[in-house]
Amino acid sequence: MLNFVQGHLISIAFIVFILGLVYQGIQFFKLTKKKEWCVPPSSIEIKREKMTTQQRILEGLRSLNGNLWKTDPALTFITVVFHICLIATPLFLLGHNILLDQSWGVRLFSFPESLSDLLTLIVLICGVYFLGRRLFLARVRAISSVYDYIVLLIALAPFLTGFLAYHQWFDYEIVILLHILSGQLMLITIPFTKLGHMLFFFLYRFLIGSEYSFVRGSRTW
Amino acid sequence: MAHQETKSVDTEKIKEMLNQRKGTMKRFLSHCAHCSICAESCFLYMAHNKDPQYMPSYKVIHSLGKLYRKRGKVDRKFLMKIKGMVWRNCVLCGRCYCPIGVPIPSMITFTRNICRSQEVYPQLDETSSESWL
Numbered sequence: 477m478l479n480f481v482q483g484h485l486i487s488i489a490f491i492v493f494i495l496g497l498v499y500q501g502i503q504f505f506k507l508t509k510k511k512e513w514c515v516p517p518s519s520i521e522i523k524r525e526k527m528t529t530q531q532r533i534l535e536g537l538r539s540l541n542g543n544l545w546k547t548d549p550a551l552t553f554i555t556v557v558f559h560i561c562l563i564a565t566p567l568f569l570l571g572h573n574i575l576l577d578q579s580w581g582v583r584l585f586s587f588p589e590s591l592s593d594l595l596t597l598i599v600l601i602c603g604v605y606f607l608g609r610r611l612f613l614a615r616v617r618a619i620s621s622v623y624d625y626i627v628l629l630i631a632l633a634p635f636l637t638g639f640l641a642y643h644q645w646f647d648y649e650i651v652i653l654l655h656i657l658s659g660q661l662m663l664i665t666i667p668f669t670k671l672g673h674m675l676f677f678f679l680y681r682f683l684i685g686s687e688y689s690f691v692r693g694s695r696t697w
Numbered sequence: 698m699a700h701q702e703t704k705s706v707d708t709e710k711i712k713e714m715l716n717q718r719k720g721t722m723k724r725f726l727s728h729c730a731h732c733s734i735c736a737e738s739c740f741l742y743m744a745h746n747k748d749p750q751y752m753p754s755y756k757v758i759h760s761l762g763k764l765y766r767k768r769g770k771v772d773r774k775f776l777m778k779i780k781g782m783v784w785r786n787c788v789l790c791g792r793c794y795c796p797i798g799v800p801i802p803s804m805i806t807f808t809r810n811i812c813r814s815q816e817v818y819p820q821l822d823e824t825s826s827e828s829w830l
């Protein structure tokens with residue numbers, strides 16, 4: 477049982493994670509074969525005036541005025557930090573890279589352990605902020621259900637248990653087992669729950685034609 | 698008006714419509730992070746003292762989301778409840794901004810289609826307490 481969790485189940489989790497994302501990607505392209513103009517064709521032909529670097533920076537700063545940075549700077553800052561740490565920490569973690577090296581002979585660059593530990597803590601703090609929002613802000617509570625708390629827990633559990641394991645608090649054997657299980661649970665649920673926004677954010681915002689598309693996407697559902 | 702409220706609901710029809718667009722609509726619903734960032738982008742939300750009921754995501758989660766959760770098995774009362782949500786609380790201006798890119802207006806349009814198939818839509822002679830403006 478223990479061997480299974482620490483061996484084959486890890487492979488299974490990664491396979492489900494990757495095939496799940498591939499499946500969702502294929503479904504996306506199947507469902508969005510139709511294309512249409514999202515901006516009138518003529519506006520593409522009008523060349524924009526050349527801007528100096530200084531103008532470009534000012535333009536960029538000015539554009540921040542109309543977006544989330546203006547309406548909710550705290551949330552914007554926290555969600556950006558949360559997501560960067562969420563992805564960077566497990567990828568560049570020494571403990572993970574050693575395991576990767578042992579099983580596949582490849583390893584990524586690793587952060588110093590103290591840095592990883594700090595980033596883990598940051599993820600957890602941001603997670604507590606999200607939990608607080610969900611619990612205490614009427615507008616978030618109005619659209620929350622048990623499911624949202626479960627998904628937040630699924631996303632945070634690997635960080636909490638990883639943190640406990642690193643500091644060897646409680647029984648290490650049990651904590652690391654819980655860590656591996658929660659990591660696997662997160663990988664498996666990403667393609668099929670709202671965590672799927674990890675893939676669909678890029679599909680929606682880059683490929684779908686819409687006013688808010690980052691790069692003039694033209695696919696339609 | 699009375700007609701709308703008493704007619705029986707063709708749940709088979711609703712189910713059929715729901716299934717037809719399951720691939721897209723259920724994905725849209727599932728990718729919404731339930732974060733409420735879209736709230737301020739809706740002028741109706743801003744114009745109603747930031748009442749959560751006018752939040753773009755609220756309007757789809759509590760109408761289309763529930764339709765899928767109940768697999769179309771809904772009663773007239775439910776349809777009358779979501780009527781205001783999709784016909785009055787949203788004007789389909791398409792200005793809602795979602796960081797992830799969940800297309801709220803197309804979901805509301807689809808919910809309106811379902812309502813219309815059950816003859817739930819605003820009528821010109823309507824003199825109910827809830828004004829349509």
Ligand code: HEM
Pocket residue numbers: 486489562565566569571572575589592593594596597634635638639640641642643655656658659660662663
């Ligand atoms: C699925 C297989 C996984 C395995 C086998 C695994 C294994 C490990 C191991 C051996 C450690 C080191 C603990 C120590 O230093 O004693 C660790 C730490 C950690 N893991 Fe994982 N892990 C997995 C998945 C994940 C996932 C999916 C995430 C997050 C998305 C994650 C986040 C972390 C973090 C943040 C730490 C370090 C915490 C700290 O240093 O404070 N792990 N993991």
Ligand code: HEM
Pocket residue numbers: 555559562563606607610624627628631662666671673674675677730731732734796797
């Ligand atoms: C890689 C690109 C990703 C992008 C662009 C992205 C973007 C977003 C956005 C825009 C939100 C809504 C704003 C908020 O509530 O903070 C959000 C929320 C969230 N994301 Fe991501 N995300 C990505 C990856 C991930 C991954 C890999 C996970 C975890 C496995 C994740 C977990 C979450 C969680 C748990 C929330 C909701 C927080 C809450 O409960 O309010 N995200 N994401």
Ligand code: SF4
Pocket residue numbers: 728729730731732733734735736753754794795796797798799801
């Ligand atoms: S529609 Fe977008 S902005 Fe609104 S709650 Fe859902 S994910 Fe957040």
Ligand code: SF4
Pocket residue numbers: 738739740741752753756786787788789790791792793801802
């Ligand atoms: S389309 Fe509807 S929900 Fe979106 S901004 Fe306009 S009125 Fe609000």
